[in-house]
Amino acid sequence: MTPNKFSKFVQRGLGVVEQGVLITIAMATIFAVFEAILHIWQARAIAVGDLLLLFLYLEVMSMLNHYLGSGNLPVRYPLYIGIIALARYLVLEVAEINALQMLALSGSIFLIAIAILVIRYGHVRYPYVDCPTQQSN
Numbered sequence: 417m418t419p420n421k422f423s424k425f426v427q428r429g430l431g432v433v434e435q436g437v438l439i440t441i442a443m444a445t446i447f448a449v450f451e452a453i454l455h456i457w458q459a460r461a462i463a464v465g466d467l468l469l470l471f472l473y474l475e476v477m478s479m480l481n482h483y484l485g486s487g488n489l490p491v492r493y494p495l496y497i498g499i500i501a502l503a504r505y506l507v508l509e510v511a512e513i514n515a516l517q518m519l520a521l522s523g524s525i526f527l528i529a530i531a532i533l534v535i536r537y538g539h540v541r542y543p544y545v546d547c548p549t550q551q552s553n
Contacts, residue, residue, distance in 0.1 A: 442480050449473045468504035475500060492532055499528050 449470065456466050479493035506513075506521045513521070 438480060438484065442477070445473050445476045445480070465504055465508045468500055468507060472497060472500050472504065490535075492535055495528050495532050495535075499525055499532075502528075 452466060452469050452473070456462050475493065475497045479489065479497070482493065483489045502521055502525050506518070506525075510518075
């Protein structure tokens with residue numbers, strides 16, 4: 417097997433593994449959504465933490481959908497998930513955390529939001545010219 421054929425063989429194998437992992441993540445996320453909805457149904461109450469958890473799952477599914485549709489994954493999606501996860505933690509643990517921890521969590525959310533703004537500005541101001549999904553106008 418020539419190096420070029422071997423490279424293509426490995427690339428195809430990794431692609432199959434990648435698709436399998438993506439399907440696994442999608443199925444686990446869908447299962448978690450149903451589990452969260454069942455928990456809400458059984459509790460007969462909707463808490464803010466439950467809604468934020470559903471938003472987390474929604475962001476994961478959105479990230480998977482974007483990746484499957486375009487083949488690339490913007491770094492913004494994990495940052496959005498990070499903000500929602502920190503906000504959920506802040507909401508759920510507000511009674512047990514002290515002022516310094518609350519400041520640290522809030523500061524972390526703020527820094528991630530600034531990072532998203534910087535990334536968005538960079539994509540608008542300096543678009544990729546070699547990327548077919550982002551054409552300059």
